Amino acid sequence: DIQMTQSPSSLSASVGDRVTITCRASQSISRYLNWYQQKPGKAPKVLIYVASSLQSGVPSRFSGSGSGTNFTLTISSLQPEDFATYYCQQGFRTPRTFGQGTRVDSK
């Protein structure tokens, strides 16, 4: 199985900050890397798919980059509604696997 490792596990930031979360795959997954946002009590919501494609309706302050084994999710200017947990997920091979999550909270 492909292991997905996110860092950091949590971070504290302020509104307006630039936030970067990284995700590393245990083997190359080309660009089949997706990012989700999850708020308490809600289902995950896809933000970015195939590494850098913005899901329809997602604000442009979210962006993704990377290929192979190393990927990044960037929030260019953190907004109050962005405090949440973020997960990466590989879509390269079954079983699909997720990172352990990165919790973004208010500093």
Added chain:
Amino acid sequence: EVQLLESGGGLVQPGGSLRLTCAASGFTFSSHWMSWVRQTPGKGLEWVANIQQDGSEKNYVDSVKGRFTISRDNAKKSMYLQMNSLRVEDTAVYYCARDDYGGNGHFDYWGQGTLVAVSS
């Protein structure tokens, strides 16, 4: 509007069985792979199983192989997860998720989840 609605969760004893249902609406159900994904506080998000559009191909995570069975009824726009020989470690919120049409391997719509609690 795409909607996925799970049902069938509840409290069950170890060794017991449950059948989850995902009712879909707002899209052509028969055109999409569908998945079950579960979430526990300790292990985060875990993909459980998926099923091809016509039900001919099914895949499972190793931890549920031989115990869980995924199926679908395209006429009823529904997907199912039959869970047998349940273990305490199967306790989780179970989500129904739609695989994206383009085959990129992401889940573009999710249900609200149904809680399965396995405990004596």
